[in-house]
Structures are given as structure tokens and as C-alpha cells.
Amino acid sequence: MARTTGSDGEKTAAAVREAAVSLIARLGYEAMSMRQLAAEVGVQAAALYRYFPTKEDLLFTLMREHMEGLIEAWGRARPASDDAAVRLAAYVENHIAFHIERRHATHVSNMELRSLSHERLTHILKMRTAYEKELRAILRDGAEAGRFEIDDVGLTAMALIQMMTGVIVWFRPGERLSIHEVTTTYLSMTMRLVGVKTDTREEAHVHEYAQLRA
Amino acid sequence: MARTTGSDGEKTAAAVREAAVSLIARLGYEAMSMRQLAAEVGVQAAALYRYFPTKEDLLFTLMREHMEGLIEAWGRARPASDDAAVRLAAYVENHIAFHIERRHATHVSNMELRSLSHERLTHILKMRTAYEKELRAILRDGAEAGRFEIDDVGLTAMALIQMMTGVIVWFRPGERLSIHEVTTTYLSMTMRLVGVKTDTREEAHVHEYAQLRA
DNA sequence: CTATTAATAAAACGAACGTTCAATTAATTC
DNA sequence: GAATTAATTGAACGTTCGTTTTATTAATAG
Numbered sequence: 497m498a499r500t501t502g503s504d505g506e507k508t509a510a511a512v513r514e515a516a517v518s519l520i521a522r523l524g525y526e527a528m529s530m531r532q533l534a535a536e537v538g539v540q541a542a543a544l545y546r547y548f549p550t551k552e553d554l555l556f557t558l559m560r561e562h563m564e565g566l567i568e569a570w571g572r573a574r575p576a577s578d579d580a581a582v583r584l585a586a587y588v589e590n591h592i593a594f595h596i597e598r599r600h601a602t603h604v605s606n607m608e609l610r611s612l613s614h615e616r617l618t619h620i621l622k623m624r625t626a627y628e629k630e631l632r633a634i635l636r637d638g639a640e641a642g643r644f645e646i647d648d649v650g651l652t653a654m655a656l657i658q659m660m661t662g663v664i665v666w667f668r669p670g671e672r673l674s675i676h677e678v679t680t681t682y683l684s685m686t687m688r689l690v691g692v693k694t695d696t697r698e699e700a701h702v703h704e705y706a707q708l709r710a
Numbered sequence: 711m712a713r714t715t716g717s718d719g720e721k722t723a724a725a726v727r728e729a730a731v732s733l734i735a736r737l738g739y740e741a742m743s744m745r746q747l748a749a750e751v752g753v754q755a756a757a758l759y760r761y762f763p764t765k766e767d768l769l770f771t772l773m774r775e776h777m778e779g780l781i782e783a784w785g786r787a788r789p790a791s792d793d794a795a796v797r798l799a800a801y802v803e804n805h806i807a808f809h810i811e812r813r814h815a816t817h818v819s820n821m822e823l824r825s826l827s828h829e830r831l832t833h834i835l836k837m838r839t840a841y842e843k844e845l846r847a848i849l850r851d852g853a854e855a856g857r858f859e860i861d862d863v864g865l866t867a868m869a870l871i872q873m874m875t876g877v878i879v880w881f882r883p884g885e886r887l888s889i890h891e892v893t894t895t896y897l898s899m900t901m902r903l904v905g906v907k908t909d910t911r912e913e914a915h916v917h918e919y920a921q922l923r924a
Numbered sequence: 925c926t927a928t929t930a931a932t933a934a935a936a937c938g939a940a941c942g943t944t945c946a947a948t949t950a951a952t953t954c
Numbered sequence: 955g956a957a958t959t960a961a962t963t964g965a966a967c968g969t970t971c972g973t974t975t976t977a978t979t980a981a982t983a984g
């Protein structure tokens with residue numbers, strides 16, 4: 497046999513990406529074989545090489561697209577407000593929503609970095625740094641404006657990122673808590689963590705904003 | 711050749727553990743070959759099987775010992791105080807100190823769980839759960855005693871664990887911050903996160919305690 | 925000094941790996 | 955409907971993997 501009836505390059509490519517994210521998240525990149533991936537897609541291993549020249553190219557593509565998606569999502573969610581608390585709330589909500597929606601892809605992007613070549617690792621890390629820089633800017637602005645109480649902006653940013661991204665480790669849709677409940681709780685933990693000043697006029701807006709997006 | 715001059719089973723076994731932790735942390739369990747590990751130890755691959763019957767046995771042993779060490783360390787560090795804030799401070803300090811001291815082993819224990827058999831995975835997860843349960847108990851006590859302000863004990867515990875363990879991802883000894891500075895900052899972030907009540911008599915003790923251990 | 929045990933080397937096993945290549949068939953174009 | 959292009963198969967390549975077996979040497983015990 498050769499070309500199969502109804503075969504379509506675009507559909508196969510999409511199926512490969514989807515199956516790869518799921519398999520790598522479950523087994524790990526090194527543990528997943530190209531034959532396993534091919535079987536999941538319903539195709540022979542050789543067919544995969546029509547879409548991705550090497551296994552590492554496949555991994556890199558998945559990671560790059562995930563990071564691009566994250567940065568793009570934040571670009572759309574970023575509010576114009578000059579109140580750091582409003583921007584922080586939006587950052588937290590976008591981050592949690594994005595990562596919960598793409599648990600598998602996040603797992604891959606976070607856990608398989610060591611399987612990239614030095615060059616490609618650098619590329620992915622640059623994207624990640626750019627994204628995290630946005631959070632540091634928010635925290636710095638808030639601290640300078642007296643809106644937050646922060647000891648160390650860099651440390652606080654890392655702590656918040658780890659805390660938020662960690663949601664994907666234990667969160668399972670349809671269990672005890674809804675995405676909305678998780679987000680609300682994480683939002684309030686975040687605000688306490690950065691020592692946001694309460695009882696001011698602006699504070700009401702943050703809560704309004706949170707309610708609005710709920 | 712066969713047995714080499716000066717060879718010693720105990721020393722070799724220890725060297726294998728140490729090299730394995732380092733190699734698995736750097737390359738990943740699946741990516742590390744037994745031949746690579748043997749070369750690092752300065753021995754042939756077959757010699758490894760005198761100490762660990764399979765590659766997975768080796769991984770499991772490393773993880774189990776790491777978790778045992780963590781639980782044991784907390785057993786020694788756990789204060790008798792019935793003030794939840796004091797106990798929380800001790801938990802945070804012990805957790806960060808332990809994980810920074812064993813960055814590689816922590817990496818292995820957190821990242822390579824999927825390479826364990828179901829049975830062994832369960833065993834490790836039970837140990838982990840037991841350890842995390844201690845934190846939840848502290849948070850619950852503090853919340854019930856009105857010492858903390860917590861929305862959801864389970865969520866807060868996970869958030870704190872992720873935040874604290876995340877230190878190993880970016881912390882490098884000898885860089886901008888010392889272990890002590892990191893711990894101090896994380897301690898204050900933790901206390902704010904759980905909404906600890908300030909300006910009480912007990913609060914002074916927490917700070918005293920932190921200073922004492924610095 | 926001899927017998928025994930501990931620790932290793934050397935070689936080999938079958939299986940699985942990522943990848944390539946040639947052949948083959950489906951879809952599309954003219 | 956013939957020619958071309960797109961998509962895939964099936965088989966094979968060389969390499970590496972975890973592991974086993976056997977032989978060999980160092981250390982130890984009697």
C-alpha cells in the first residue's frame with residue numbers, strides 16, 4: 497500500500513502535533529518513539545518525516561508554537577490601565593486560563609527543554625524571558641507607585657510564575673474546583689503575596705475587573 | 711581484566727548514586743544510558759548490575775532515599791510550638807534549605823516520576839502526600855485559630871509547595887542572592903500569602919525564630 | 925600458601941531506536 | 955484520460971539500548 501484514500505497533509509500534520517503533545521506529556525520526549533507516535537496517528541513511522549525532518553524538530557515546533565500562543569494571548573488580554581493591580585490581575589487570569597487549557601503542551605514546554613539543541617533552547621528561553629519580563633514590569637511599577645509591597649521584584653516574579661504554572665500539576669477539570677474558583681483563589685493569594693494596598697478607590701476596580709471576566 | 715586494585719563495593723555503590731543523580735538531572739532518566747553512567751563512575755556497564763538489578767531500580771532507590779531524607783529532615787526541624795505561624799516558618803525554611811542543598815536529587819524526584827512502574831510511583835507519591843499533609847495541617851490549624859486568613863487550605867498548600875520548590879529552577883549558589891536572603895524573602899511572601907495576622911505578641915516570636923535559624 | 929569470596933571486565937544477546945529509500949497508490953492538473 | 959504531484963507504505967540501515975553470561979583478577983579467610 498501507499499497513499500491511502502482520503503489522506504490529507506494538513507489533517508495528518510495537525511493529528512501528529514496533537515498526538516505528539518499528548519504522548520510526550522504522558523511518556524516524556526525521550527521515552528516516546530516515532531513508531532508509537534505514528535501508531536497513535538494511524539500511520540507508518542516514515543510518514544512523520546514528511547512533516548517534521550527530525551524528532552527534535554517536532555519537539556521544537558510544539559514548544560515554539562506554545563510560547564507564541566502564550567505571548568499572543570497576553571497581548572490580547574493585556575489591559576490598558578495604568579493601575580498595576582489591574583494589570584497584575586489580568587496577567588494572573590490569563591496565565592492560569594492559558595495553562596489550564598493547554599496542560600499537556602505546558603508540560604512539554606516546561607519538562608523537555610533539555611532535549612533541545614543549545615541554539616533552540618536559547619530561542620525558547622528568550623521567548624519565556626520576554627513573557628516573564630512583562631510580569632516583572634508590572635511588579636516594579638506597582639512597587640514604585642506604592643501599590644504593592646515587594647521585597648524583591650525578581651524573586652516575587654519567579655515565585656508567582658512557579659505558583660501559577662504549578663496549577664497544571666494537580667488541577668483536573670471536573671473535580672472539586674472549577675477553573676473559575678481556582679482562578680479566584682489564586683488571584684487573592686497573588687494580591688496578598690504582593691501586599692496590595694486595600695481600602696483604596698482603585699481596589700474596587702480590581703474586583704470589578706475580576707468579576708467582569710468571571 | 712576483572713577486579714581492579716583498590717575496588718570496594720561500598721565506594722562504587724556510592725559513586726554510582728552520586729553520578730546517577732547528576733546525570734539524570736542533567737540529561738533525564740531516559741536519555742541517560744547505563745554505559746554513560748558507568749563511564750562517569752569509571753567502570754564497565756556490567757558492574758552497575760552488581761548494585762542495582764535494573765535501571766529502574768536505580769531510579770526508584772534515588773527517589774525513595776530523597777523522599778525519606780526530606781521527611782526525616784522535617785521530623786528534626788519540626789518545632790513543638792502550637793503557634794501555626796512558627797510551625798509554618800519552620801516548614802518553609804526546612805523545605806527551601808533541603809531542596810536547595812539537593813537541587814539535582816529534587817529535579818530527579820520531581821521530573822522522572824513517569825518512568826516508575828505503577829506500584830513504585832504509588833509508593834513515592836504516598837511519601838510525598840504524607841509530607842504535604844503536614845503543611846495542610848499547619849495551614850488548617852492556623853486558619854481555625856484565626857492566625858491565618860486562607861480561602862482554601864488545599865489550594866494554598868499546593869501553591870506554597872510549588873512556589874518553594876520552584877526555587878531550584880532558577881537558584882544558583884553564588885549568584886546575586888544567598889540562600890539566607892532567598893529564604894527570608896520567601897518566608898515573608900509566605901506569611902503574606904496566608905494572611906498572617908501581624909502586630910500580635912506571637913508575631914514577634916516568628917521573627918525571633920527566623921533570626922535564630924539564620 | 926591455598927581456598928574462597930568480592931568486584932569487575934569483556935563480549936555478546938535480542939530488541940528497539942531514529943531515519944532513509946524505493947515503490948506504490950490517491951488526488952489533482954492539463 | 956494521461957501526466958504530474960501529494961501522501962503513504964514496507965523494508966531496510968546502522969546504531970544504541972538494557973541486560974546477561976562467562977571469565978578473570980583482587981582481596982580475604984583459614
